[in-house]
Amino acid sequence: MRHVLPALSVAALVAVCAGTAIAAPSASTPKLAGTWSGHYSGAFSGTFTLHWTQSGTRLGGSINLSNPKGKYGITGAVHGTAITFGAVGAGATYTGSVSGTSMSGRYKSPRGGGSWSAHKTS
Numbered sequence: 001m002r003h004v005l006p007a008l009s010v011a012a013l014v015a016v017c018a019g020t021a022i023a024a025p026s027a028s029t030p031k032l033a034g035t036w037s038g039h040y041s042g043a044f045s046g047t048f049t050l051h052w053t054q055s056g057t058r059l060g061g062s063i064n065l066s067n068p069k070g071k072y073g074i075t076g077a078v079h080g081t082a083i084t085f086g087a088v089g090a091g092a093t094y095t096g097s098v099s100g101t102s103m104s105g106r107y108k109s110p111r112g113g114g115s116w117s118a119h120k121t122s
Contacts, residue, residue: 042114
């Protein structure tokens, strides 16, 4: 009986560690850090460049828009294939999905919305 208790403790510790490794969110989180180029249409039409930084599911960086022209800070998140982010200075929010080196979705702004898509360039 003296040897059974330590063996059960080790087995329980291995099971907990294995369960933690399987549940780690970074294993299924797409890697989005880098530069993405895209276009948008609808209430506003034009092109954009995203420069993402990523920490787990959290996103940050900047977006350069052609219309309204400017560079804006962005923050967002990715969960599985779903992505959400916002450009506070431009007043726009973006939702969509990611698949490999492509992403697309819809945007909303105080003056209307539309669609967007992008692909990873570096």
